[in-house]
Amino acid sequence: xxxxxxxxxxxxxxxxxxxxxxxxxxxxxxxxxxxxxxxxxxxxxxxxxxxxxxxxxxxxxxxxxxxxxxxxxxxxxxxxxxxxxxxxxxxxxxxxxxxxxxxxxxxxxxxxxxxxxxxxxxxxxxxxxxxxxxxxxxxxxxxxxxxxxxxxxxxxxxxxxxxxxxxxxxxxxxxxxxxxxxxxxxxxxxxxxxxxxxxxxxxxxxxxxxxxxxxxxxxxxxxxxxxxxxxxxxxxxxxxxxxxxxxxxxxxxxxxxxxxxxxxxxxxxxxxxxxxxxxxxxxxxxxxx
Ligand SMILES: NC(=O)c1ccc[n+]([C@@H]2O[C@H](COP(=O)([O-])OP(=O)(O)OC[C@H]3O[C@@H](n4cnc5c(N)ncnc54)[C@H](OP(=O)(O)O)[C@@H]3O)[C@@H](O)[C@H]2O)c1
Numbered sequence: 608x609x610x611x612x613x614x615x616x617x618x619x620x621x622x623x624x625x626x627x628x629x630x631x632x633x634x635x636x637x638x639x640x641x642x643x644x645x646x647x648x649x650x651x652x653x654x655x656x657x658x659x660x661x662x663x664x665x666x667x668x669x670x671x672x673x674x675x676x677x678x679x680x681x682x683x684x685x686x687x688x689x690x691x692x693x694x695x696x697x698x699x700x701x702x703x704x705x706x707x708x709x710x711x712x713x714x715x716x717x718x719x720x721x722x723x724x725x726x727x728x729x730x731x732x733x734x735x736x737x738x739x740x741x742x743x744x745x746x747x748x749x750x751x752x753x754x755x756x757x758x759x760x761x762x763x764x765x766x767x768x769x770x771x772x773x774x775x776x777x778x779x780x781x782x783x784x785x786x787x788x789x790x791x792x793x794x795x796x797x798x799x800x801x802x803x804x805x806x807x808x809x810x811x812x813x814x815x816x817x818x819x820x821x822x823x824x825x826x827x828x829x830x831x832x833x834x835x836x837x838x839x840x841x842x843x844x845x846x847x848x849x850x851x852x853x854x855x856x857x858x859x860x861x862x863x864x865x866x867x868x869x870x871x872x873x874x875x876x877x878x879x880x881x882x883x884x885x886x887x888x889x890x891x892x893x894x895x896x
Pocket of ligand 1: 619620621622623624625626644645646666667668669694695696697698717721744745746747788789790791792793794795796797799800829
């Protein structure tokens, strides 16, 4: 990893919310940022303020040619990337049966395949450097799934699965991976970045309407402060021993804690059934050897 004054960050979705706030915090610290956005003009105030350390690049993560071009521009301008932040994303809300295949696939294109494409475009540079840190924006919903948010949560579960394996694949190359799991933070997420299902099936209303209402009522009132989240992410990047999962917000901590407890309780309640499924006399080793 480069010394902190020379660290180069590459952030997706830096127009608003976490992406922009993190970029501002990094620039305030004297580091360098490639601010990528679908509309780069939205971050021109930052490139004007920090002309030598901020570069605005057009990037829709669902467009492979823009992914390659953005990484190329970052390397051509600053010579390296030290921290990749896969932040771009949005939420689709509705019961599983209510959402069309098209809406579901679009959600995966951004939250999963977009992040995957950017990661694969940046990794050769990190491998060559033998250093780097990838922050993948999951959510509390990447660990706990909620009725009415199953498709959004499934994209974040996918990203967690990718990140957990990736962390182990690249550790020996000096590259670190951290999954960021925020609870409710005050960004544009519950407003313009929230896609609600067009159709509503009355049978699901009793189980999902309160969650949908909560999301809408909470817009602008979320307890989480993106500036404090940005400082926590910087702290993780600066740590000699960064976490695989960086959970942010007391709401996220308590939801994940409750899930861990319930998974463990269920695992042990059904352990006898689980362990008695091998062929007679077969030796059961650890998965993966
Ligand atoms: N806020 C929360 O409570 C919360 C909680 C858990 C996880 N998260 C995660 O945090 C991340 C950032 O969201 P946020 O809360 O900061 O909301 P936000 O303020 O709405 O920001 C979302 C960002 O993603 C960008 N984006 C969306 N689709 C994109 C695409 N195809 N290509 C490039 N950029 C794209 C948006 O760009 P445009 O300006 O062009 O639309 C915007 O910059 C997301 O991954 C979200 O799932 C948020």
